[in-house]
Amino acid sequence: MKITALHIYGYGQLADTVIDNLTDFQVFYGENEAGKSTIMAFIHGILFGFPTKQQSELRYEPKHHTKYGGKIRIYHEKMGYAVIERVKGKAAGDVTVLLDNGTFGGEELLKELLENFDKNLFQAVFSFNLHGLQNIHQMKGEEIGKFLFSAGTLGTERLAKTETILQKELESRFKPSGKKPILNGKLQALHELNQELKKSAAKNKEYENLVRKGENLQQEIEQINKRLKEIQESIEKLNEWFRIEAIVKEEKRLKNELGELGEMAKFPVRGIERLEKLAELIHPCNARLKTIGEVMEQTEQELELIVPDVSFLEAEPELSALLDQVPIYEQLKLEKQQYETKLKEYEEELLVIKEKLHLKLNEEDIFTINTNIYMKNQVEIVSLQCKKLAELKLELDKQYLQEKNSLEEIEIEITQTESQCLPKRERVLLEEQASARNDKLGTEEDLKNIREKIDFYEFLLKQDKDAKGRQKLQFMIFQLILLGLIFYGAVTKQFILLLIGLAGIAVIALFMTQSIKQRKDKDAAQKLEALKEKEQQLMQQLQSAKYMDLAKVEQKLEQDRELREQLKLLSFKLKQQQVQFDKVITKFETWEFESAENKKMLKTLSAELHIPENMAALFLVEAFQFIEQYKPIVRKKHQLLKRLKEVDGQQVKIETGIISYVDRFLTENGTSLQQAAYLLRKKLKSELEKKIKSQEIKKKLNELKMEWKQIHQELTHLKAEYFKLINSANTNSEQQFYELGEKAEKRQALQERLQSLQGQLQYSILSEQEREKFLQIQPHDETVPNLKRETQHIREKLNTLQEEQAAIKYEIQALEEGGGYSELLHKFRQKQYEIAEDVKEWAVYSVAHDILMNTIETYKNLHLPKMIIQAQEYLAFLTNDRYNKIHINPSGSGFLVERNDHTIFEANELSQATTEQLYVSIRLALAMTLYQKYQFPIIIDDSFVNFDSGRTRKVIELLTKLERNQILFFTCHAHLLPLFAKENVLRLEKGAVQISS
Structure with missing residues (x-):
């Protein structure tokens, strides 16, 4: 994947910034706060989402712009x-992806382009900055080796940190000889609890006897309390009967009296009162009917004297509308004068535009010319393109001369260098003379290498032997501790401790098996013997051979080699310069094509706008603007003529309407339109007043009729109710009705008294059956005192039992407060559970640590060798073959580096600059081997500021050789710029971006 262009809408301090034509090796140069970090964060944000507000990364939201975000154009393989x-948009922003083939999508399509890479992995593999190098400077000892190994696997130090964290978690939970770890402390506390539990077991039997005796006493107390409750209930019922005895007897008497009255016909409720009230309402209704009849007769006579003109009133809506338009008539006169003046102004404006355009335009054809938004945009684009093409032509002429001169200078320098090189035949002869010297040096170098390897393998065998001894001692200590734990669990019958011990022995056996499988003593010994035999052979070869000193020959060959290396470098520069020259030629061809297209478009636009081509070439935008102004003026003129015609029609309509109404309804004619309108309005007012007065009289008459009808209906209803009430009591006269009412009132009084008594008995605790029972028995007054004496006797016995129960509870409490068996047993079980949970947690970290170490071992054997081979090549190139080999540290997870004299160094023994070169080699090798199928851009942020000029030149040269991946290099150091091609440098300034010249 290659990034070809950036368009920043708003991100940090950058806004409306466009960077295009990015090269395969693009350098971004700028001082501090020029926007380098903003551009890097912009690339990460567009590809992987903006940082959320919960994350610690900067969001780079613009302070002075509303737009936030932008777009990137890429080329995908x-x-x-x-x-x-x-x-x-949402937390990480709203993303859209558009391919050139028309495919449109969002996050899913972006993941497909990025091949499911996330931000962390991308930054770890393809992003360099000072953070990784600073980590190396801050570390000591074996931490540097672990960090470099982690950088070679994940690109960051996370692997080393994870291993350290897991080891600390394991040690904080359990150590074979420790006291502070959690498991060690809890096992000691469990042992102490077990001793206390044994001592308390002896007292457990006495405790159980006391508890059993207390339970028996509790049952006897409950039975006595039950008898006391029964006696209390009997006393309460007897007292209640003595209270309600008189009420019960009166209730029985009232029921007997009601039975003697017997059943009677139903009499209306409050019948006498209702009959008297109906008689009082009938008399006023008769008097009211007579009064209303007299008023109705007077109102009908008054209505006959007022009669309005109905035909005139029927025309009232149309006449009112017409009269309301009389003031408008005068306004229309003034409006007509204004329209005529405005019409003259439009005709003068059209005449001025015609003179400026100097074209034959008529008002009918002007609307056929297209002046929409698209046409206006095309006119602006073509006009702007003309100016840009002219400016580009001047720039291309300047670039052509510069690139041509540079190309000629390099060709002259190549010719001079070729003339200084040795002829091929002479060089072959000198190489043959120096071959003997080279053979001797090669043999001596091989002998030196073999001796260093012999020392290295002897060192490994000794170190492995020491490690085996230490590991065997550790396993024996662990086994003794676990066997003790198993023995203790078996003796005390604590199966959890027994299981923990067995599981620990199984884990140790697994570790011992794996360590045995990984032993390579036999192979190392065989290699050591083979190297010693090779050493003897090379020593014999050196003693039997004859050599000669050819220092001068080697000096000539060395000078010729340097010249040829310089010639290769010049050839490389010549190719690059030829590419730049070809780019300028290509730009000339592109300019000619765009110029021809522009002329073609200009001709099309001039035809559509009906203007000559020579005018379009010089004044296309101005001509379009005049035509655009001409069309709305013509449109306004036509609208004005249409409005004048409407005004004339309205005036004629008002005059005709007024005259027609005057002829129909007035006996006299007005001298003017306004006077006629006044007379019509006066007559209309008079007729409307008659109509309103007539309607009010009719309304009053209707109300009187409705009131007479209502009172008549009410009187009829009252009489019906009167006779209905007498008939409801099955009587034929008022006298019979009153006699029956007195008898009904007496029965009502008895029933109300009975209900009152029943209400008093409703809340009694005695039911109706119990009250009947007491009426028959008639309990004696001595019954309650007898029951109270029995209660006193039972309470005395209850007090005795409760005192005995309190004594037993006190003894039980004393045993429990002294650390009873049950409490100790509960604590013991709780402690066992806690230890089991902690052991599970320890096992989780142990398994995780084993998995991590196995993964590292697998990575060492399968993937790491390929990456190390590539890293060796990069390191040898960067150090000029001073350090040419990288080995995996057999005793840890770091690296060993071999110098060209076969001296082995650990990572922490190297200088800071060499350690950084090793880090850069590993990071580049990681991207080029393990992630070689992902051709993402490599982003470098001033990662080589601690290098001297020679090291910096070498690392830049190495980066130029990485042809598969695009390089985006950010720097604020001006002294680095000569190392790059000028066309590959983008200069960043505060608020601006420009290409270096």
Whole structure:
């Protein structure tokens, strides 16, 4: 994947910034706060989402702009060109992806382009900055080796940190000889609890007897309390009967009296009162009916004297509307004068535009010319393109001369260097003379290498032997501790401790098996013997051979080699310069094509706008603007003529309407339109007043009729109710009705008294059956005192039992407060449970640590060798073959580095600069081997500021050789710029971006 262009809408301090034509090796140069970090964060944000507010990363939201986000144009090896746009929206922003083939998508399509890489992995593998190098400077000892190993696997130090964290978690939970770890402390506390539990077991039997005796006493107390409750209930019922005895007897008497009255016909409720009230309402209704009849007769006579003109009133809506338009008539006169004046102004404006355009335009044809938004945009684009093409032509002429001169200078320098090189035949002869010397040096070098390897393998065998001894001692200590734990669990019958011990022995056996499988003593010994035999052979070869000193020959060959290396470098520069020269030629061809297209478009626009081509070439925008102004003026003129015609029609309509109404309804004619309107309005007012007065009289008459009808209906209803009430009591006269009412009132009084008594008995604790029972028995007054004496006797016995129960509870409490068996047993079980949970947690970290170490071992054997081979090549190149080999540290997870004199160094023994070169080699090798199928851009942020000029030149040269991946290099150091091609440098300034010249 290659990034070809950036368009920043708003991100940090950058806004409306466009960077295009990014090269395969693009350098971004700028001072501090020029926007380098903003551009890097912009690339990460567009590809992987903006940082959320919960994250610690900067969001780079603009302070002075509303837009947030932008887009990136990329070239993908499989899917072609694509534009990725991300703007402010949800937490990580709203993203859209558009491929050149028309495919449109969002996050899913972006993941497909990025091949499911996330931000952390991308930054770990393809992003360099000072953070990784600073970590190396801050570390000591074996931490540097672990950090470099982690950088070679994940790209960051996370692997080393994870291993350290797991080891600390294991040691904080359990150590074979420790006291502070959690498990060690809890095992000691469990042992102490077990001793106390044994002492308390002896007292447990006495405690159980006391508890059993207390339970028996509790049952006897409950039975006595039950008898006391029964006696209390009997006393309460007897007292209640003595209270309600008189009420019960009166209730029985009232029921007998009601029975003697017997059943009677139903009499209306409050019948006498209702009959008297109906008689009082009938008399006023008769008097009211007579009065209303007299008023109705007077109102009908008054209505006959007022009669309005009905035909005139029927025309009232149309006449009122017409009269309301009389003031408008005068306004229309003034409006007509204004329209005529405005019409003259439009005709003068059209005449001025025609003179400026100097074209034959008529008002009918002007609307056929297209002046929409698209046409206006095309006119502006073509006009702007003309100016840009002219400016580009001047710039291309300048670039052509510069690139041509540079190309000629390099060709002259190549010719001079070729003339200084040795002829081929002479060089072959000198190489043959120096071959003997080279053979001797090669043999001596091989002998030196073999001796260093012999020392290295002897060192490994000794170190492995010491490690085996220490490991065997550790395993024996662990086994003794676990056997003790198993023995203790078996003796005390604590199966959890027994299981923990067995599981620990199984884990140790597994570790011992794996360590045995990994032993390579036999192979190392065999290699050591083979190297010693090779050493003897080389020593014999050196003693039997004859050599000669050819220092001068070697000096000539060395000078010729340097010249040829310089010639290769010049050839490389010549190719690069030729590419730049070809780019300028290509730009000339592009300019000619764009110029021809522009002329073609200009001709099309001039035809559509009906203007000559020579005018379009010089004044296309101005001509379009005049035509655009001409059309709305003509449109306004036509609208004005249409409005004048409407005004004339309205005036004629008002005059005709007024005259027609005057002829129909007035006997006299007005001298003017306004006077006629006044007379019509006066007559209309008079007729409306008659109509209103007539309607009010009719309304009053209707109300009187409705009131007479209502009172008549009410009187009829009252009489019906009167006779209905007498008939409801099955009587034929008022006298019979009153006699029956007195008898009904007496029965009502008895029933109300009975209900009152029953209400008093409702809340009694005695039921109706119990009251009947007491009436028959008639209890004696001595019954309650007898029951109270029995209660006193039972309470005395209850007090005795409760005192005995309190004594037993006190003894039980004394045993429990002294650390009873049950409490100790509960604590013991709780402690066992806690230890089991802690052991589970320890086992989780142990398994995780084993998995991590096995993964590292697998990575060492399968993937790491390939990466190390590539890293060796990079390190040898960067150090000029001073350090040419990298070995895996057999005793840890770090690296060993071999110098060209076969001296082995650990990572912490190297200088800071060499350690940084090793780090850069490993990081580049990681991207080029393990992630070689992902051709993402490599982003470097001033990662080599601690290098001297020679090291910096070498690392830049190495980066130029990485052809598969695009390089984006950010720097604020001006002294680095001569190392790059000028066309590959983008200069960043505060608020601006420009290409270096």
